[in-house]
Each structure stands twice: as structure tokens, then as C-alpha cells.
Amino acid sequence: MANAKQITPSARKRGLFARFLDMVEVVGNKLPHPATIFVLFSVIVAIISHIAAVAGVSVEFNKVDTTTKEVALTTVQAVSLLNADGIRYMFSKAVANFTGFAPLGTVLVAMLGVGVAEGTGLIQALLRKLVLSTPKRLITLVVVFAGVMSNVASDAGYVVLVPLGAIIFLSFGRHPLAGLAAAFAGVSGGFSANLLIGTIDPLLGGISTEAAKLVSTGYTVAPTANWYFMIVSTFLIMILGTLVTEKIVEPRLGEYKGSEKVDLHDLTAAEKKGLNAALISMIIFVVAIVALVAPANGILRNPADGTILGHSPFMDGLVPIIMLFFLIPGITYGGFAGTIKNDKDVASAMGKAMASMGSYLVLAFAAAQFVAYFGYTNLGTILAVKGATFLKATGMTGFPLIIGFIIVSAFINLFIGSASAKWAIMAPVFIPMLMQLGYSPEFTQVAYRIGDSTTNIISPLMSYFAVIVAFAQKYDKETGIGTLISTMVPYSIIFLLGWTIMLVIWSALGLPIGPGAEMYLPGM
Template identity: 50%
Template sequence: MKKEKKGLFQRFLDVVERVGNKLPDPFILFIGLAVFMIIVSYIFSLFDATVVHPGNGEELPIQNLLSGEGLQFILTSMLDNFTGFAPLGLVLVMMLGIGLAEKVGLLDYAIRKTILNSPPILVTYTVVFMGILGNLASDAAVVLVPPLAAMVFYKIGRHPLAGLAAGFAGAGAGFTANLFIAGTDALLSGISTEAAAIIDDTLIVTPVDNWYFNIVSVFVLTIVGSLVTTKFVEPRLGTYKGDAVEEEKTEELPNAGKGFLNAVIAGLSYIALIVIVIFLPNSPLTNEDGGIVPSPFLEGIIPIILFLFIIVGVTFGITVGKIKSSKDVSDYMAESIKDMAGYIVLVFAIAQFIAYFTWSNLGTWVAVNGAEFLESIEFTGIGLIIGYIIFTALMNFVITSGSAKWAIEAPIFIPMFMQLGYHPAFTQVAYRVADSSTNIVTPLFPYMVIILSFIQKYDKKASIGTYISLMLPYSITFLITWIILILIFFFTGIPYGPGITTHL
């Protein structure tokens, strides 16, 4: 039987898949990078390489990690590198609250009911919107929203694959956007702070530094994703002529509606209390001038958000009977931390790599010399940022883990761009839009197989080509839209978060 000749794009995807599959697990990858840093520091030390610190003008030698002093640093700092790694505490604390709300069923109920009860005229916008907001529940939205959206589209006489694609686009490609502060904000800002310390150890990137940009992104991407669905994807799919798919039955929690209402009331009461405290004279949450940029409120935003999710999670859990004693609360929190075990292991390796990069002064050397090179070729403006976005978007075809990729890129690009005058939180925005946009089209995306199985429920002949053709329009459109949005923020000076603009 003659084999069908593959197209150029399909052959490209095959190469990407082969190369990506040969990469080691992220933990081993960072162990390898740490070893690489040790070797490079030794080579640089042979040439007595130095770099002038841009902050204090001090001439710094490239320190050899294979020297006696270097070996002492490796051994004595290993635990501190791990336990003192900023993202570790931020993410685990956030997951205590968000994980509790997820385990008692609050987030699942909110997503499910919002989509199922959406008016037909607004269902596409609702699906994309809830897919984007679903990243509060981390990767759970990728599994929950697409099949639910497909079922709703089928019920109202529209092509179910269009609904599935819209839901997956929101949950996958729109992953970085949200109206709320999510675990991703804590994770990335922590890594950004560690990277910024290479140049300025007083600069802190907080979880709210991209908040304004994320809020705008939610509404822009909801509109764009919906238009792509109705104007391009759905007409291409045509009328669905497949057999009816049996609806999956989900167990309804008793008093779930009442529990959700109680959780909303409890959450709003808590928010009202915080607002009242902020506006009190000489409030402990504001700065000396009565403002909130900067302020203890922003510095303590993670605990404040933690208490919000605990309050709404406990309220919902008690109402529906999932929480019957105080032990249940701690048990659900423990379950959410168990889900983070892989992340904790990865952080150990990431922390060592970044610590070696910083201690050896290689991070400063790369930042200073890289910035000088870019200035010498006069490539320092918005074109540089767009180039970086495209580079990261392509990197997604090799390394799909957002945290792993940022842990590699941040120590290089944040200090380098700081030398060019760009704020670390701005560099972080550029990274986030690139990383999110191409999530859904890389063959290495871990949820691709799951989504493909959902697609095959409605189209038995569907393959990876079907999957790519469905998701590629969203990926390209989201990336272009986000680049335009960054250009608007860049040229108008709109802050990306409280007090955060493009430049330092």
C-alpha cells in the first residue's frame, strides 16, 4: 500500500516531536544546566574574565565553581538555594487556598454552571471567557471546559468541535490571563525576582505586577477567540452530521447552588472588609501617604488572596457537606499540596541552576555583554521585544513547561533587558503571552492526547492533523492580538500592574 506523502508542515511537526521527545525530563534538564554552569565558570576563569557590575561599578571576576570556594558554595548553599527560592513559598501558599476551593468542588461548579446556563447568543463568549478564567484551577480547566463546551454546542444545534476548540483555546492559549491573581502569577513573579537580583537585589516583582494587563487580556481574548470560532472555525467545520454523543453524567453536590451563593456572599464580605481597612485613616495596609503603590497591601497580597479562597472554599464545603470537621479542611489542603509534588522536585533543580548562574557572576556577564551587543547593533526598541516574543513562542515547541522555560530564560533575558532599561515585569509580560499562545499547537503539550480523544468522540476519523487545524487559527490570532496589545501598552504608557510601566 502506497504511503500518503506528508506535507511540509506535517514533516516539520514530526521533526519537532522527535526532537522534543529526546529532551530529558525537566528535572534532569536543570541538573544538566547546573553542571553546564559549573563547567562554563571553570572555562571563563581560565581566561580571568571579569565584568563591571552596572549597579555599583565594581569589577567582578567570573568565579570558578570548580574551585575550593566554589565547591564550598555548592555544598553549603544547596539547602538555602532550595528553601529560599522565592517561587516555592508563593506557589505553595496560593495552592493551599485555591486547592481547597477546587477539592471541595467550588471551582468545578462555578465553571460548569456558568457555561451550561449561558444564553445561546452568548455561549461562545462564555465558553472562551470561562476557559480563560479556569486557570485559577490550574490545568483542571483544560480537561473540564472543552468537553463541556462541546456538549453545550451540540445541544443548541452547533458543531460540537467548534465549542471544544473555543473552550480549549481559552483554557490553553489564554492560560496567562485572568481577572484574579492566580498561582501562575506567584510562580512567575518569584522566578523574575530571583533573576532581577542578578542586577538589583532590592527589586521585587510581585504577583500583581501584570494584573492590569491580564485583566484587559481576558476581555480582548474573549472577543477575539469568539470571533475566530464563529467567523472561521465553525464555517470551516460546517454542519455537524455525526451521531448523538451520550452526555456524561456528573454527580450534583447537595445544596451546591446554596453553597455557591453562600461562598459569593462570604467572599464579597471579606473583600468589603479589606476595602474598609484600606480606607481607614492611617490604615496598616497603605503607605505613609495613604496610597497602595507600594504598600503593605500589595506586599501582603498572597496571604490576602489565600484567606479569600479559604473563606469561600470552607463556606462552600460546609454548605454542601464536603467539610464536616476542621480536619477535612487540612486534608483537602494536603491533597492540593500532594498535586504539587512534581513542582517541588523541579524547584530543587531550578534553584541550584539559578544560584550557580548568579554566584559565578555569569549572569551579570551575559546581561552586560548581551545588552552592549544589542546596543551596538541598535536593536533595543520594541522590535527587540517582538523578536523575543517570537523566539519564546517557538521555544514552546521544544519545552512546554511554562515554569521550566521561564526558569531558563529569566536569568538571561531579565538582567539583559534591565540593562536596556526595561522593567522585569514587562519582560515577564512578553514571556507570558508568547508561552501561552503556542501551548495548544505544540505536539509536546501534555494535554494534546486528551483533547484529541475528546475530538474523536465526535469525529472518529480525526487525527493530529484535525487537532492542529482546529487550534492553529486561535494560536496565531492570540499571538498577534497580544503583540498588538503590548504595543498599545508600550506606546501609551498604560501600567501593566500597580505602578509598573515598561521602563525601570
């Protein structure tokens, strides 16, 4: 990726926006190593938390309990990290913060399988087949679309598709970081779009239901409440992501001059044999998983209520399923293609995959402390409530209020990564307020999801942000937080504008946003 030293005079002639991105990158990359930055952020959080705690900063608000789904008046005070309790917390929870960091286990476990698939040559062979059979003009569209669709599998896209996007672009002779950016934009920037109902839909719907009951006791927001809008959003994000990648991001990156290469020779007979065997093993594995999930009493369904989405063995076990999805075909391919001889070769491939994650572990430790400190001090919650209160106090109505709500949601998303945690705070404020103006809870939830998705890709507080930086450094050792943010800012801006315009048009046409879910309350 172009770093501060590679920005040419011609690049600076591309206009004000290009110069702004250059400035973000230069300033960001003059900062220390990303791990050091997270340490500095932690120090800043500690200082601010102490000042806020001494000043007695607190907020009172209605909040939906994500476990019991009850709405209760909650008071949250700023908590200092620099008093006796805070210092004890920093020392005693350092290891727990690291081992409990959500992306850590996800990345490492999934990489065991991916490492074998890569080490045996399966991924390289698949990519060569893809390059030889896919029109070049469609590849960006496919990468972004795959990223959007991956959020059905929760966080799997961050671990699998983002690095794969880079490899796919490199296979086509394009800049690998453009592929990484396109996949990241689809996975994270398009988090709320999908053709299918994902894990986040019933979670947000449950919170919205409880917030709506503050006004109408019998109101229910279904998991499918935003489905129609999100189906169309999938194609919107796919098109916008493709345009931003090809018209803004890739031209700015220029030609890739790094050392990473992909061999594009034709497949050998052994490789073709290995691919066929790997495909058969993959089909058998998928059929086995379906057999454990599809029946009403399936072993991987929730034993209590028979559901699949939410907390079921299937959803909770998605990471090891992903690992096996790559591991089994990888071993099968290696056996038939002759790239592995015994179990020692498999273990060696896993070891190499873990060794390549060393820099990520350093980064993850620092990022985990920062994210944990932000939660412990309650600064994120206080910012969210203050932002919601400010918007409510402006007295705006109609679509100016909706647009303001989307912008506030996008801003708060920079500080609280969890979609459900933010919505648990914001729903009891905005759903009743907008119901009084005639807007349905389903519509308010849609507006929130637009803001919640679009700034994921530029927030260092997003738990997988450190993972993406580590993936990018494989292709450019100089890549830092500034480089990644400057690359993703165009996606964030265009997605926010495009999605908001789509919502305005949707409203003007009076279209339903989901099965049985209208934009306005009956009689309004």
C-alpha cells in the same frame, strides 16, 4: 497532550510550522524527566561558569540599583561553580535555594485554600454552573482575558488561573491542555498588558527615571507611563491568544483521551444552597479586605508612606489572601452542602492537596538549584550586557533599532526571568541612547516590555515554568519540557509579531502611550 507516539500522518500534513512544532516536541520529550533536565542544565552552567571565570570574562556597565534607585558603574565577572568557593556554595545553599525558590511558597500556601475549595466540591459546582450558563464560543476569550488581568495580583495567575483554565476546558469537553496553554499565555505571555496599573509599573518606572536622569536630570517616568498602550494591548493579547488556541494549539492537540473527567449533571438543591452561602462568605471576606486597604491609614497599606503598590502588607500578603479567598468559601460551601462535617475533613482536603504536589516538589528542587546557579555565576548578567552592547554597536537607528531592541529583550528574557533585574541592566544603556535619537524613556520602556513578556512562556528559566509542567502532567503523564515549549511557541511568535506591529502602527499615528507620556521627546 499529543506526545511523540500520538503524532499522526495527517498531523504532519499541516505545513512546515506544524512539522517544526512536532520536531520540538519529539526532541524535547526524548530528553530525560524534567527534574533530570534541570540537573543537567545545572551541570552545564557549572562547566560554562568555570571556563568563563578562568578566561576572565567580565562586563562593565551602568546599572540602576533597584533599592536606592541610583545609577552606578558596575563591573561583573563570571564566577566559577567548580572552584573551592563555588563547591562550598552548592553544598551550603542547596536547602536555601530550594526554600527561597519564589514559586514554592506561593504554590503551596495558595494550594491549601484551593485544595479545600476543590475537596469540598465548590470548584466543581462553580464550573458546572459556568458551563451551563456561558456560551462555548466565548470561553477561550474569557480564559485568556482572565489570565492577562491576573498579573495585577502579581504571580497569583500561575497558581490559580493556569490549572483552572485546564479544568474549564475539560468541563466544556475540550482538551484541558489547550485551556492550560490559553491561561498560561494570558498570565505570562501577556504579562505587561492590563486594564489596570499593576505592581510592575511603578517598579519599571522608577528604574527608567534614574536611567533618564543620565541625560536629563529632572526627567520622571510615572507608573502610568505605559497605561494607554497596555490597555489596548490587553485586547490585542486576548484576541491573538484566542486565535492561537483555537486555530493552532487545540487542533494540534486533538481529542483528549485521558482519564480526567468532569461531571456535568445539574446542580442539586444542596449544591445551590452551598454556592449561595459561599458567595455571601466571599463578599464578606472581600469587604473585610477592602476595609483594611481602602482607608488612607488602612492597616494593609505601607505604614511608611501609605501606598498599596510595591512593598505593602497587602501586596506582600497577597498569597495568604488568595488562600483565604478560596478557603473561607470552600469551608462555607462544604458546611451548607454537607460535604464536610468537621475540621478533620478540612485538614484532610488540605492534606490531599499537598500530596498531589509531590512531583512538583521534586521538580522545584532541581529547578531552584539551576536558577540559583545561573544567578550566582553572573552568566545571565553577562549575556544581557553583551547583547545590549552588540545591538548598540550595530549602528542601527529608527524603527530597525526599536525592533532589534525588542528582539534582544525577548532573547535575554530566556535567560533572566525577572523583568526588573533585566531592566536595571538594560535601561541605563538604551534609554540614554534612544533619548539621543528623540525617543522618550516611556516609549523605550514600552518596547522593552513587549520583548520581556513574549518569551516568558518558552523559557525554562522562568521561575514558574516547572509549576506549569507539573500542572500539565496531571492530564498527560508523558508531558515534558518539549511538549510544553512546542505548545507555547505559537503564542510566543504571534504575540511578538502582533505586539511589534501594534507598536509600529501606534508610532505612525503618533498616539500618546500613557497620561502625559508621548513617544517622542519635546521638540524632536
